[in-house]
Amino acid sequence: MSTSVNVNEPLSPQDRTRGLAEGGTIPAATARHSVLIGPGGTIPLIQPPHYVYTFAGSTADFDVAYDNTLKSVGQALADAILGRCEQDLSQLRSIFGGVSVGRFSVFIDPVPPGPEKPYAYHFGCAGTEIHCVVDYATDGDLANFLNCAEVAEVLMAAQAKGWNCGASAGEGLSRVLATELHPASLGRFASASHWLNSARPDWVTQTEGSDGHYVSIGCATLFINYLRHQLRFSLAQIVQAAGTTLQQTYERLTGSTDAFGPFASLLEARFPPGVTVNLPNDNPFPLSEVPDVMFEPAKLAGKDVLLTGLVPKFTGAGQQNSFVNSQSPIAGKVVPGGSIVSMHLVQGETP
Known part of the structure; x- marks a missing residue:
């Protein structure tokens, strides 16, 4: 027919x-x-x-x-x-x-x-x-x-409730949802790198009235993934907290008004401006800051690493009556959640 x-x-x-x-x-x-x-x-x-x-x-x-x-x-x-x-x-x-x-x-x-x-x-x-x-x-x-x-x-x-498919936040949401159901097909529609490789304008506090500009769409896609995978809100919570801006959505979820600052700072620590980024899946989250475990007893150091969402790995002496005298990555570095923190142990009391 x-x-x-x-x-x-x-x-x-x-x-x-x-x-x-x-x-x-x-x-x-x-x-x-x-x-x-x-x-x-x-x-x-x-x-x-x-x-x-x-x-x-x-x-x-x-x-x-x-x-x-x-x-x-x-x-x-x-x-x-x-x-x-x-x-x-x-x-x-x-x-x-x-x-x-x-x-x-x-x-x-x-x-x-x-x-x-x-x-x-x-x-x-x-x-x-x-x-x-x-x-x-x-x-x-x-x-x-x-x-x-x-x-x-x-x-x-x-x-x-506020999502607008003809604007950057709504377009970002549609891509996040389609990727959730069909992740293998994001392909050339990936947008996060376009924002990371730009001057990184704030399209969280404001919404761009276009569904075709990849810098603003990339910012929206990243921020929605940040809400979900870094701050641990579900997609249903995010979608049903809809605002006319992503800032409003964030406020309804968290009660806080500072949406863009912590988000941008975390990504800057992981992806310094000026360094070309290729993020094919639009989602670098969760990200974790490596704790400072230098000179901590082995058991305490392992616990501190686990609490940040990272994986401890020990070399050198056994974990009984030993402490950390070197670590990699260094304290303060922002890395993907689940990354390994290697700690070299030496026998003896903590100095």
């Missing part, structure tokens, strides 16, 4: 269902795209040709179709989404506190000429018509990553 549909027309679930069932051409209309796209990418504003879609199938909350020219590749990608979309939606709804929306219509589009792929978009934050372009023919996980990011944005709009 197929229908000729212009991809720039935002449709209600009722219109989309009727269109898939009956066929027909939908006249072009203008709408703001909410996008998930790679660094520097844009989705052309020129009206595309009328795509003709094959209806691939439905679930309780999704209708999925693919462009006719994709043939078996389109069917395979559609099947991948149909096989996972309800599970992903259930997990996302739980994170958002049970928010409900109408049916989703997912369209798998052909790869256009130019470098801007893969990508996904929908028409405004509440738009439930989602378009995915996947440049790897058999990558069903990437198709689901793209779909998850856009579904998360629709749930933000339905929640209506």
Whole structure:
């Protein structure tokens, strides 16, 4: 079953269902795209040709179709989404506190000429018509990553507590959530390094009104991961504490007003400004400061290291009646949680 549909027309679930069932051409209309796209990418504003879609199938909350020219590749990608979309939606709804929306219509589009792929978009934050372009023919996980990011944005709009998919904080959240469910497909959508390799402006206290600038998106992605993996808040707690800025979200979670300072200082200690960073998974957390255990008895030194989330390793004398006379890394260095702190022991009383 197929229908000729212009991809720039935002449709209600009722219109989309009727269109898939009956066929027909939908006249072009203008709408703001909410996008998930790679660094520097844009989705052309020129009206595309009328795509003709094959209806691939439905679930309780999704209708999925693919462009006719994709043939078996389109069917395979559609099947991948149909096989996972309800599970992903259930997990996302739980994170958002049970928010409900109408049916989703997912369209798998052909790869256009130019470098801007893969990508996904929908028409405004509440738009439930989602378009995915996947440049790897058999990558069903990437198709689901793209779909998850856009579904998360629709749930933000339905929640209506402050997350805005067209701004940096909301775009960062959509990427964190899609990565949570499909971590292998973050790939070129990783954004944290863009902020770390910039002048590191404060997009925590303020929110940039764009979902396409990788410096502000990177700051948002890092800060949300900081809330989760450094400060140990759950995704549900973070999402349901929504504010119009990440600063407000932080205040609602912690009761403190100093959001950006400790976050930026911790990252500066781990990634000094001016040193190029490559962070492919967008998450360096948790980070730990190495304690000063010089001249401590072995047992106390081991305990202090463990309390900071690091792993003690002893060399030299046995741990009975011995103390630390050298350590690596040095005290005060910020390292990834779980790193080893090597301590050389010598026999005798602590000096």
